[in-house]
Amino acid sequence: MVVEKNVPLQPCNTFGIAARAQTLVRVHAADDIAAFLADKELSGGPVFVLGGGSNIILTGDVRPVVLKMEIKGLRLVEESPRAFIVEAGAGEVWHDCVAWTLEQGYPGLENLAMIPGTVGASPVQNIGAYGVELQDRFDSLDAIDLATGERFTLDAAQCAFGYRDSVFKHAPSQPVVAGGLPRGMGLAGRAVITHVRFRLPRPWKPVLGYLDLERRRAEAGVAEPSPRQIFDWVCDIRRNKLPDPAVVGNAGSFFKNPTVSPEQCADIIARDPKIVHYPMPDGSIKLAAGWLIDACGWKGKSIGKAGVYEKQALVLVNRGRGEQSVTGGEVMTLAKAIQTSVYERFGIRLEPEPVVV
Missing domain, CATH: 3.90.78.10 (UDP-N-acetylenolpyruvoylglucosamine reductase, C-terminal domain)
Known part of the structure; x- marks a missing residue:
């Protein structure tokens, strides 16, 4: 892990709000979190987990220790006649992950192209766009209990996905049981996600129910669009509708x-x-x-x-x-x-x- 002091956070949030972190820890591997937890001077107080900073509003300097998640890695875990199981590190840029899956021939995430942020934040928010939500393509995730240091895995049911909601957005109502699995609804502030796995169904079927996509399909005169065509349409629609955070915060x-x-x-x-x-x-x-x-x-x-x-x-x-x-x-x-x-x-x-x- 890399520990930094008095770090400007303006480049770390897509709104471009000026603020500073008193202490920022860059996490490049799950073992870095274990090292952080073993350092009692660092880990004795509250913690704020930061990914791509695309879903936060900073109202002042951040006093809790900031864990900046920068775990990388993209790989195919399993291939079967029914699905591709793909794993991504929490620090991977979400859009880059979507593009990589298509390049490798693992379609299914194309409707979620160009959503800002990192992979680790995707299940927290249960991101969604153009007829697909993360829960529709989710397999499991790995996380670490910040109170005990235990590593654990959650499936979709344990993540309690809802509309832009998950177990990671609610405070614990009861203690976490042995093994790190949640007993009461809520893991906010209690756990940090290190890796996420996606189940991409086979055979692939396009999701075109959204009006904007149907319009693009009709304009192109394509009866059965490919995953790449849907990806390109979604990217174009989002560019025309939404401001680029690199230009307008x-x-x-x-x-x-x-x-x-x-x-x-x-x-x-x-x-x-x-x-x-x-x-x-x-x-x-x-x-x-x-x-x-x-x-x-x-x-x-x-x-x-x-x-x-x-x-x-x-x-x-x-x-x-x-x-x-x-x-x-x-x-x-x-x-x-x-x-x-x-x-x-x-x-x-x-x-x-x-x-x-």
């Missing part, structure tokens, strides 16, 4: 798409017939948060150096630069103002996706 989609009952949806449609909504398998209705925000007039607006992206109201952006960057406080002030507007007009409470630190 942002954390991707800032709010979760809310779900309501059919009755609630019918009531909103009666007042706003154009509202974008999608029926879910459980009978609930998912509403497009970006549409709700746009309907409240926020697209292109700013509070301080925090703004709402002109092309997609679901994305908040950094309108500052360098030392004059946006602050976490400005971002959260804007987010709360948007939440208030949406609630006052639609009676719906929007829930932020990023973790506020």
